[in-house]
Amino acid sequence: MIDVTKRLDKVFANSDADAIVVMNTDNMDSNFRYLTGFSGGLFEQGILVAERKRMTLLVSELEYGIAASQKPKGMEILKVDSARDIWKDLKALLKGKTIGFNSGFLPYSYYKLLKKHSLGKRFVDSAAAFEHARVTKDGSEIRSIGKANEIVKKALSQIEPHFKEGMTEKELTAEFDFLMAKAGADEPSFESIVAFDKNSALPHHMPDDTKLRRNSIVLIDVGAKYNNYCSDVTRSFVFKPDKGSAKYKRIMDMYATVKGAQEAALKAAVAGAQMSSVHNAAERFINTAHGGAYKGKFIHSLGHSIGIDVHDSRVYALASSVKFKLERNMVFSDEPGVYITGFGGIRIEDDILITDGAAKMF
Ligand SMILES: [Mn+2]
Numbered sequence: 089m090i091d092v093t094k095r096l097d098k099v100f101a102n103s104d105a106d107a108i109v110v111m112n113t114d115n116m117d118s119n120f121r122y123l124t125g126f127s128g129g130l131f132e133q134g135i136l137v138a139e140r141k142r143m144t145l146l147v148s149e150l151e152y153g154i155a156a157s158q159k160p161k162g163m164e165i166l167k168v169d170s171a172r173d174i175w176k177d178l179k180a181l182l183k184g185k186t187i188g189f190n191s192g193f194l195p196y197s198y199y200k201l202l203k204k205h206s207l208g209k210r211f212v213d214s215a216a217a218f219e220h221a222r223v224t225k226d227g228s229e230i231r232s233i234g235k236a237n238e239i240v241k242k243a244l245s246q247i248e249p250h251f252k253e254g255m256t257e258k259e260l261t262a263e264f265d266f267l268m269a270k271a272g273a274d275e276p277s278f279e280s281i282v283a284f285d286k287n288s289a290l291p292h293h294m295p296d297d298t299k300l301r302r303n304s305i306v307l308i309d310v311g312a313k314y315n316n317y318c319s320d321v322t323r324s325f326v327f328k329p330d331k332g333s334a335k336y337k338r339i340m341d342m343y344a345t346v347k348g349a350q351e352a353a354l355k356a357a358v359a360g361a362q363m364s365s366v367h368n369a370a371e372r373f374i375n376t377a378h379g380g381a382y383k384g385k386f387i388h389s390l391g392h393s394i395g396i397d398v399h400d401s402r403v404y405a406l407a408s409s410v411k412f413k414l415e416r417n418m419v420f421s422d423e424p425g426v427y428i429t430g431f432g433g434i435r436i437e438d439d440i441l442i443t444d445g446a447a448k449m450f
Contacts, residue, residue, distance in 0.1 A: 090125030092160045098221035100140050105188030108214045110136040117193040118396045119218045121316050129154040137181050146177055175205040182206040188214030223393055223401040224417045232317035233419055237439055237450035239312040240319045243268040251327050257282045257295035268312050277311030277318035277398045289433040291388055302328040303335060305432040311398055318398045320421050322437035342426050342434040345382055349373040349424035350436050353390055357447035363410040370424045382426045391421040394439055418442040
């Protein structure tokens with residue numbers, strides 16, 4: 089069970105709302121998971137009214153059982169069975185109040201309904217309050233992210249024997265997802281990326297029917313979800329390398345460059361440092377390694393915050409334009425890469441925990 093009081097304190101520290109309404113559609117607003125801590129359940133159309141010292145969950149009969157069995161302290165559950173009742177209950181909770189909503193999720197059509205039926209006095213955007221609260225993790229969140237990392241790394245350590253000449257990216261993806269499920273993942277954090285050879289030069293390539301050939305790059309970018317929390321890890325392999333070939337030598341140079349960049353970033357990622365400076369440390373390493381052979385070939389930002397969402401608290405990122413300072417207990421991906429169009433790409437990604445000293449790799 090999560091400590092709801094602490095989470096409400098964190099969110100309301102940056103909001104002048106009297107009540108924040110978290111409304112799900114057929115999909116769930118991840119802030120709903122953050123404030124309830126519920127594992128499982130879809131909570132389609134579920135509504136959570138969060139106030140400074142209490143929460144009220146409006147939920148249908150369908151998911152009442154899951155909610156009741158996982159109910160944290162300080163939460164009241166109202167069973168609703170028709171649209172009319174929902175608005176009646178909401179009105180009772182919200183009338184005359186300053187109401188927060190999440191502009192990062194809530195569809196405009198829902199926002200209009202909320203405005204019309206709640207009789208709130210004023211509406212304020214609470215998206216930033218959630219992002220700020222969620223970017224630093226508590227002990228139970230860090231443990232879940234750690235377990236999600238353990239699971240994906242176990243599956244990655246078992247994947248190489250499944251490489252077969254002539255298999256497609258889709259087939260290897262299926263093998264990987266099966267290993268990760270057996271290792272204990274609740275589900276993948278995102279659709280697994282498997283890219284062979286020159287496809288690996290496209291950072292978001294989706295697995296297709298490309299066949300695996302000898303001396304090819306195999307890039308695998310994957311994540312497990314565990315207890316609502318994500319991991320995100322990338323490994324780059326070479327299948328049946330021809331160690332004397334120029335291609336293999338180039339791949340190894342790229343690998344050493346990316347590895348060096350990842351380590352440079354890890355050293356720069358201390359509490360108090362600018363997020364941009366961590367990206368810049370990696371980029372500088374890549375641009376100057378091997379006499380500048382890979383200058384300009386690192387084509388994305390170094391990392392993103394990770395938590396309930398794989399891209400958690402989006403405004404906080406290890407990117408050249410981001411002007412926030414690192415704080416302890418933030419979790420980011422550290423994922424430099426170099427990409428050569430028509431040849432291939434190498435990326436290495438691990439998740440890191442910010443501490444007062446050097447960042448810790450999960
Ligand atoms: Mn990532």
